[in-house]
Amino acid sequence: MDKRKKILVVDDQADLGELYKTVLMEQGHLVVVTQNPEAALELAEKDHLDLVLLDIRMPGMDGIELLHQLTNRKPSLKVIINTAYPSYKENYLTWPAVSYLVKSSDLTELTDTVNRVLAS
Numbered sequence: 001m002d003k004r005k006k007i008l009v010v011d012d013q014a015d016l017g018e019l020y021k022t023v024l025m026e027q028g029h030l031v032v033v034t035q036n037p038e039a040a041l042e043l044a045e046k047d048h049l050d051l052v053l054l055d056i057r058m059p060g061m062d063g064i065e066l067l068h069q070l071t072n073r074k075p076s077l078k079v080i081i082n083t084a085y086p087s088y089k090e091n092y093l094t095w096p097a098v099s100y101l102v103k104s105s106d107l108t109e110l111t112d113t114v115n116r117v118l119a120s
Contacts (some may be wrong), residue, residue: 005050005118006030010040010066011082012058016103020053020082023107024114037061044070049077051118053110054097056083064093071096078117082110 007029011017017033024031032047034040037058044052052070056063067079081088081097089100099113 004028004030006032006048007051007053007114008040008043008049009033009053010037010058010063011035011053011055013055020107020110023111027111027115029114029118037063037066040066041069041073044074044077049074051114052077052079053082053114054079056081056085056088056094064088064091067094067096080113080117 007024009017009020009031012035014035017035021031021033032043034043037060054063054067063081063083067081070077070079079097080099080101081094082101082103084103086102088094094100098117101110101113
């Protein structure tokens with residue numbers, strides 16, 4: 001049985017999603033990427049996920065709405081918000097996430113946070 005942790009990356013920027021996938025796979029994780037929030041819900045329903053890495057601003061359903069749908073359907077699912085917008089951090093609607101990161105070209109904080117959350 002595969003012991004690697006499965007991460008779903010939801011980001012409307014395909015290039016960033018692929019970058020995160022590459023970096024997280026180098027850390028030993030299984031990674032699935034989607035740009036579509038509705039597809040993310042379907043994946044979460046049919047597949048076992050250990051973690052969701054979630055952008056906020058996306059066309060259609062935004063990340064805050066997706067966060068609430070995911071945590072309502074799967075209360076034990078851990079979600080990290082990863083966004084370019086620090087202003088949402090104080091918004092109580094983002095509080096169900098286990099962590100809130102502001103996107104950076106240095107991915108150290110991202111990988112450290114993902115590994116810390118998965119280890120807890």
